[in-house]
Amino acid sequence: MPIKKNVYVAGKIQINEIKKQIENLTSRVIDSSKNIFISYYYKDDLCSTSIDNKWARTEIKEMKRYYKPQIKKIKHTGTIFICLFEQGIFLKNKPKSKYEYFYTDTNNFFRNNIFKSPTLCGSYALFKPNGEVLIFNGESRPDFMIKNLKSKKWNTFFKYYYKQNPTP
Secondary structure, eight states: OOOOTTSEEEEEOOHHHHHHHHHHHHSSOOOTTSEEEEEEEOTTOOSOTTOOSEEOHHHHHHHHHHHHHHHHHHHHTTEEEEEEEETTSEEOOOTTSTTOOEEEETTOHHHHHTOOSOOTTOEEEEEOTTSEEEEEESSOOHHHHGGGGSHHHHHHHHHHHHHHSOOO
C-alpha cells in the first residue's frame, strides 16, 4: 500500500507568530523554550456521526477524560498541549479557566496558515522552539504523535526537508 501524500508535512515557520497567536487565544504567556503541540478540529468534519459543529460541556468533558492520560505523557516531554477548533464550531468551553486547553481559532489564523489540508478526524502539529514544525493530517492519538519528538524520528523527517530547502 503506498504512503499517502501529505499525511506528514515538515516545515519551518516563524515560531514567534505562532506563540503570539496562541497567547492571544488563551490569554496566557507561552514559554519560548517549550515545544507546542496543537490538535486541530475542522468544521464539518465527518470523523464520527456523534461529532458535529456544536461541542457542549459534556462533550468537552468526555474528550478531556480521553486526553487526560495522554497529556501526562505530553507534559513529560516539556510540551504545551492545546486543542483548537476551526471558527464556526460552537465551543462551550471555559476560556478563563487556567486548566482550559480547548479554544476556538477565532480568526482562523491556524486554519489558514498551518492546517491547510482538512482531513477526516483533524490534524496535529508539533512546533519546536527553533521554528521546525511537523504536521500530521488524519486520525491518530496525541501520545502517538508526541513520539515523533524523539531525535531519531524527528531528524528523519527534517533530513528530507532540509535537503529540499537548504539554508542560505
